[in-house]
Amino acid sequence: MTREGHYTADATIVWCIDNRTWPGFLDFVKEKGFSRFDPIMVAGGVKELSTPENGASKEFLLGQIEKSIRLHKSKVVYLMGHSACGAYGKHFEDVATENDFYIKELDAARAFVASIFPDVKVVNFLLTREGSHEW
Numbered sequence: 563m564t565r566e567g568h569y570t571a572d573a574t575i576v577w578c579i580d581n582r583t584w585p586g587f588l589d590f591v592k593e594k595g596f597s598r599f600d601p602i603m604v605a606g607g608v609k610e611l612s613t614p615e616n617g618a619s620k621e622f623l624l625g626q627i628e629k630s631i632r633l634h635k636s637k638v639v640y641l642m643g644h645s646a647c648g649a650y651g652k653h654f655e656d657v658a659t660e661n662d663f664y665i666k667e668l669d670a671a672r673a674f675v676a677s678i679f680p681d682v683k684v685v686n687f688l689l690t691r692e693g694s695h696e697w
């Protein structure tokens with residue numbers, strides 16, 4: 563069963579498929595008060611925008627964001643990254659190094675998305691073991 567009619571999305575949310583982050587996702591949309599949003603769940607979250615496996619995977623994710631903006635008039639795109647993301651397959655010496663890595667990934671992804679969709683606000687969201695950070 564589906565809801566009928568068109569809608570305007572409160573946000574487009576790029577999120578990792580990692581089920582360990584699912585409670586964080588539910589908290590995120592609840593805290594934001596979103597009722598209509600377009601979740602785009604892909605392994606690595608923003609990874610395919612910052613350090614893509616290949617051009618096709620990057621274009622696919624970009625196309626999903628574009629459709630959300632075009633079809634559902636989303637005005638904000640949230641880009642999510644998280645600690646211990648298996649899509650990256652990285653091991654870090656310490657938490658600070660790990661957080662710095664994901665912050666750089668998110669900043670690169672945001673710069674890219676903002677350059678493609680200049681009329682949309684792009685916000686980074688990092689989910690860590692200690693909590694979440696948004697900027």
Ligand SMILES: [Zn+2]
Pocket residue numbers: 578579580605606607644646647648649
């Ligand atoms: Zn992940």
